[in-house]
Amino acid sequence: MKKRYLVVMLILLSFVSLFVGVTNISPFDLFRFDDHQTQIFWQSRVPRLISILMAGVTLSISGFIMQQLSRNKFVSPTTAGTMDSARFGILISLIVFTSASPIEKMIVAFIFSLAGTFLFMKILDRIKMKDPIFIPLVGLMFGNIISSITTFFAYKHDLIQNMSAWLQGDFSMITAGRYEMLYISIPLVVIAYIFADKFTIAGMGEDFARNLGLNYKQAVNIGLVIVALSTTLVVLTVGLIPFLGLVVPNIVSIYKGDNLKNSLSDTALLGAVFILFCDILGRILIFPYEIPIGLTVGVIGSGLFIYLLMRRRDYA
């Protein structure tokens, strides 16, 4: 897969994305929109496209960083409890501050997702059996435990309906004013690029890192903060998008290797293209209705995940 093709696909799909929807907006009208069309275009279509792209980029990069730091190809925000912990944080912020502002929600959710991710990494340290398939299973179980705790409290406080909004990623609710928080992920991507070498060295193991004079713990901590914060931002604005951070980095790793500095741009591009494709699919399959992105990515992503698992087995 050449980077050129990814860029072309990205531009093409972005264009399609802007002109698919219930309100008929055709590219031919671009310079003679009526008021309604202008409003839909700038209030809904553009914000939607931007949030899709940013969510795709950050989740894929987060996944890549996580796989390096945990030294396991199958660890990602979905399979390490990060997403579930973020959702748990959102619930707590709703219970504790009844009318939590977006920033309050973000901070609480971030703290929870960070704590959850750290906890998972601690569990990982303790596990003697480093089987590549066993570890994501532990992560999924861990995530499910947190998820059931969330459901329990949500049920007690009558917040089930609210919480389900964050269970299923959905871009149809994105309008101007409801997604801008995602812009925080842009500096995160920049930081990820700056630290790319350090993450890769940390991924070679603690002894390797120390031999090269790298502060291993610091690199891991910075990586996990990036992962937890970007995951939180996506869960808060869009909802859970499973398997994206798992599938995209694995595909890039196959054709481009694991040197994060080399693979970062491909990961970002492929992540954006993949999620954009899933979103457009979800919007046209049952037109004029929509299949939420969490479901389309979940179905396609889990299919690819199974394929990757089988492929891995063949190697071993």
Add this chain to the structure above:
Amino acid sequence: MVEVHSVSKSYGLKAVVDNVSVNIEKGKITSFIGPNGAGKSTLLSIISRLMSADTGEVLIDGQKVKETKSRDLAKKIAILKQSNHLSLRLSVRDLVSFGRFPYSQGKLTKEDQVYIDEAIRYMELEDMQDKYLDQLSGGQKQRAFIAMTIAQDTEYILLDEPLNNLDMKHSVQIMKVLRRLADELGKTILIVIHDINFASVYSDYIVALKDGKIEAQGTVNEIITSLTLKRIYGMDMPIQEINNQKICVYFS
């Protein structure tokens, strides 16, 4: 010079390294030999600050390892442990490039590239420098890791069982490279090695450990004697001299 001053390390109640003091000379190959569990690898890890000693201290060129910044040490001493299982898909060249990290912190300069090319040439990896590590055989991988340590361009190179999983041809190749590193570039090389004959033929000094203590140390001629080896390994080893090299015949 590496100075080890009464270093001890225990896991639980078992002292793995027990009050060891040893000086290692510059520009020579020093081999650490001894039976399994003698504490050789642990000692190497302590010298290279991968592990900390319970008591005692290590000095490199008069500086205490404990008090030296890890980043500075990375330009002085390089260690390669014995099991190097990487789950990352890296190309050989990328791996070797990471050896320059202590200098470049990620941004490779032209000078770095020269060192990388040199290290790759030293280990004869030119043909496969763009291959991924998981496409290589065990021996090729090992050579790639050693190339990375060479690119690190440190005065001291510590290798924990570098001949593990290598066939005879590649074992000899690696030992010859180490010899060249010591003789041509003046590097100080410390290796843990199991094959006593490789230790005998290629090293300058031998340090023999047993049960965490130093059982014997000295030049090859001093250590490779039936009497000393019996003390170390607890078995009889007739020694033959072939082409001025002492070869232990321990197969029966």
